[in-house]
Amino acid sequence: MTYTKYSASGNDFVIFHSFIKKDYSQEAIKLCNRTEGIGADGLIVLVPHEKYDFEWLFYNSDGSHAAMCGNGTRACAHYAYTNGLASSKMQFLTGAGVIESTVEENIVETQLTKPVILKEEFEQEGFTWYIVDTGVPHLVTIVEDLEKYDHNLASKMRYEHNANVNFAKIQDGKVYVRTYERGVEGETLACGTGMAACFLRANSLGLVGNIAKVYPKSKEELTLTKKDETLYFKGAVKKVFTTSIN
Numbered sequence: 001m002t003y004t005k006y007s008a009s010g011n012d013f014v015i016f017h018s019f020i021k022k023d024y025s026q027e028a029i030k031l032c033n034r035t036e037g038i039g040a041d042g043l044i045v046l047v048p049h050e051k052y053d054f055e056w057l058f059y060n061s062d063g064s065h066a067a068m069c070g071n072g073t074r075a076c077a078h079y080a081y082t083n084g085l086a087s088s089k090m091q092f093l094t095g096a097g098v099i100e101s102t103v104e105e106n107i108v109e110t111q112l113t114k115p116v117i118l119k120e121e122f123e124q125e126g127f128t129w130y131i132v133d134t135g136v137p138h139l140v141t142i143v144e145d146l147e148k149y150d151h152n153l154a155s156k157m158r159y160e161h162n163a164n165v166n167f168a169k170i171q172d173g174k175v176y177v178r179t180y181e182r183g184v185e186g187e188t189l190a191c192g193t194g195m196a197a198c199f200l201r202a203n204s205l206g207l208v209g210n211i212a213k214v215y216p217k218s219k220e221e222l223t224l225t226k227k228d229e230t231l232y233f234k235g236a237v238k239k240v241f242t243t244s245i246n
């Protein structure tokens with residue numbers, strides 16, 4: 001079987017395509033394992049679809065299924081285009097609905113699903129939070145210093161609210177994000193739907209405009225745009241290597 005490793009701003013994925021739509025959660029655990037597998041935050045499998053360019057199956061590295069993954073859609077679109085599975089502008093089905101992505105060389109832009117606020121502002125553990133679904137659920141708190149990010153606190157909040165946990169700092173109209181990812185059970189170098197959640201929160205508070213540069217832990221630059229209540233997520237992706245494993 002041939003697998004391709006992608007990095008999307010440091011959020012990394014193993015990707016392959018198959019005619020067989022089944023549960024690949026055990027493969028996700030094996031392939032994402034960073035000591036005995038290829039190593040990645042998630043597994044993406046492209047399978048045929050009668051209406052859209054393809055359907056995707058997304059798994060976190062612990063084998064759990066997630067409806068959506070912003071960085072994963074950018075890597076997946078680049079994979080589909082460069083493997084002749086779709087044109088540069090494509091539509092594919094995810095667990096969160098139909099996603100439209102556009103590939104221009106190594107830059108990919110994804111139109112995210114319509115955000116839904118799940119819980120308005122509330123105080124907990126000394127922070128002010130809100131919860132929004134940007135394809136998957138995200139807790140967001142805005143802090144003055146990203147060193148306030150705390151793994152144990154993030155883990156507690158993740159399990160209590162069954163959501164990813166984001167700490168965001170806003171400076172000069174730019175958004176800086178650290179994310180504890182559900183299903184990876186730790187901080188990742190980037191989380192696309194998390195960056196979108198932080199951008200949306202900052203925009204709703206008037207701290208950033210409708211277009212903003214967003215920087216995750218990897219410090220790679222991404223752009224989030226809000227146009228007619230729709231979010232667009234744009235940035236570079238990198239095909240790291242392709243390998244065959246029997």
Ligand SMILES: N[C@H](CCC[C@H](N)C(=O)O)C(=O)O
Binds near residue numbers: 070072137191
């Ligand atoms: N860990 C997330 C899914 C991946 C989201 C993230 N990698 C992104 O780029 O949006 C969850 O289980 O909700």
